[in-house]
Amino acid sequence: MKTPSRFLNWLRGLPTHLILIGLCLIWILPSLGLFITSFRPVQDINETGWWTILAKPKGYEEFQAYCASCHGSDGKAISNADLTNPELVQNYRRSFALLTSLNREIDGQIHMGDTPIPDDKTTATIASYMRRISGIEARPKFTLSNYIDAITGYRGNSTYVTDCAAGNQSVDLYCNIRDLTNPRGMGRAFINSLLVAIPSTILPILFAAFAAYAFSWMDFKGRQWMFALLVGLQVVPLQMTLIPISRLYAQLGMNGTFWGIWLFHTGFGLPYAIYLIRNFMGSLPHEIFESAYLDGASHWTAFTKLAIPLSVPALASLGIFQFLWIWNDLLVALVFLGGKYPVLTYQIGNMVTSLGSGWHLLTAAAFISMALPMIIFFALQRYFVRGMLAGSVKG
Numbered sequence: 197m198k199t200p201s202r203f204l205n206w207l208r209g210l211p212t213h214l215i216l217i218g219l220c221l222i223w224i225l226p227s228l229g230l231f232i233t234s235f236r237p238v239q240d241i242n243e244t245g246w247w248t249i250l251a252k253p254k255g256y257e258e259f260q261a262y263c264a265s266c267h268g269s270d271g272k273a274i275s276n277a278d279l280t281n282p283e284l285v286q287n288y289r290r291s292f293a294l295l296t297s298l299n300r301e302i303d304g305q306i307h308m309g310d311t312p313i314p315d316d317k318t319t320a321t322i323a324s325y326m327r328r329i330s331g332i333e334a335r336p337k338f339t340l341s342n343y344i345d346a347i348t349g350y351r352g353n354s355t356y357v358t359d360c361a362a363g364n365q366s367v368d369l370y371c372n373i374r375d376l377t378n379p380r381g382m383g384r385a386f387i388n389s390l391l392v393a394i395p396s397t398i399l400p401i402l403f404a405a406f407a408a409y410a411f412s413w414m415d416f417k418g419r420q421w422m423f424a425l426l427v428g429l430q431v432v433p434l435q436m437t438l439i440p441i442s443r444l445y446a447q448l449g450m451n452g453t454f455w456g457i458w459l460f461h462t463g464f465g466l467p468y469a470i471y472l473i474r475n476f477m478g479s480l481p482h483e484i485f486e487s488a489y490l491d492g493a494s495h496w497t498a499f500t501k502l503a504i505p506l507s508v509p510a511l512a513s514l515g516i517f518q519f520l521w522i523w524n525d526l527l528v529a530l531v532f533l534g535g536k537y538p539v540l541t542y543q544i545g546n547m548v549t550s551l552g553s554g555w556h557l558l559t560a561a562a563f564i565s566m567a568l569p570m571i572i573f574f575a576l577q578r579y580f581v582r583g584m585l586a587g588s589v590k591g
């Protein structure tokens with residue numbers, strides 16, 4: 197049989213490739229849009245979509261149609277009526293004034309000549325275009341003010357630096373730090389999220405590693421039963437424990453403390469973590485451990501020198517997933533920390549509800565909260581894929 201030509205092979209793979217490209221586009225396009233939008237000035241966001249960033253500014257078409265024949269396509273052709281000159285355009289800020297000028301005669305000639313005079317709406321559009329090209333109303337295409345406002349906490353104006361300076365005469369370091377850690381901003385929330393997520397990831401995995409070692413390599417009574425119980429514990433819904441635990445915390449004075457939330461996440465992370473690491477450790481080759489014990493290694497040595505280094509893939513992928521789940525968690529943070537130490541999810545929620553019109557900040561806020569998960573994903577892709585397969589492939 198003839199081997200199929202390269203072209204045929206390519207053709208056969210085409211549907212798969214097209215589907216993959218389509219899937220990539222489905223998530224890349226909105227992310228790109230969100231990313232670009234987060235850098236646009238708020239007025240632009242309200243007026244036009246992000247895909248227009250490469251288009252000519254609003255009013256360009258109308259200007260070309262009505263005015264360019266005499267004033268030139270850049271508006272500079274008539275030297276004593278240079279439409280890019282701010283001082284001249286200053287007099288025509290309002291479309292009404294411009295319309296009057298268009299209707300007036302210049303040196304006995306009708307201003308517009310044979311060209312028809314544009315209607316009110318078109319004139320307004322042209323007036324705003326002139327304000328733009330003359331620099332009266334210049335606004336940058338891209339700005340960091342969404343990010344600055346989101347990080348420092350929205351203050352109702354989009355120029356945080358002047359805001360900081362206004363209170364303090366000069367923009368000094370202290371002023372900047374104070375604004376960066378403003379409790380209403382995403383900067384402080386980011387730190388709070390880190391303070392919640394890092395210990396809540398390390399603690400359960402550390403304890404789970406000890407337990408998993410015991411379950412796989414130590415002989416003690418009731419081992420199977422305890423393990424079965426642990427597997428069973430995974431079905432307890434988190435919501436069921438909210439009331440008893442918050443009552444307990446209230447008695448211990450642990451509501452609204454980081455200790456409380458660390459403990460809670462540790463408790464709920466443990467069953468699954470033990471289950472997963474035990475499955476992994478238990479499938480490590482017996483011979484290695486037996487020869488280590490024969491050589492007189494203690495359990496501690498076997499744990500630190502053998503079990504842990506060999507389980508790094510499982511520990512890492514578990515760590516990634518635990519971290520991401522806590523990073524995106526709102527429920528637990530809301531119940532046990534609330535507004536006392538607002539985390540990212542809480543702060544983003546605040547932005548939508550109390551500032552319905554401030555959704556431009558949400559674009560920046562979303563990216564701030566996405567940044568860390570994205571970095572983790574790209575840095576630890578290898579473990580990420582293994583973690584996804586952990587459920588479906590044995591050990």
Ligand code: HEC
Nearest residue numbers: 262263265266274276277288297302307308309310311322
């Ligand atoms: C038929 C040619 C022609 C067209 C079309 C035309 N202009 Fe003019 N425009 C002129 C001339 C000529 C002047 C006067 C220059 C001078 O003062 O010597 C002028 C002057 C102006 C001035 C300054 C007026 C003043 O009082 O000094 C403005 C503003 C202006 N034009 C805006 C526009 C706009 C906006 C359009 C398009 C909607 C437009 N023009 C279309 C020929 C034209």
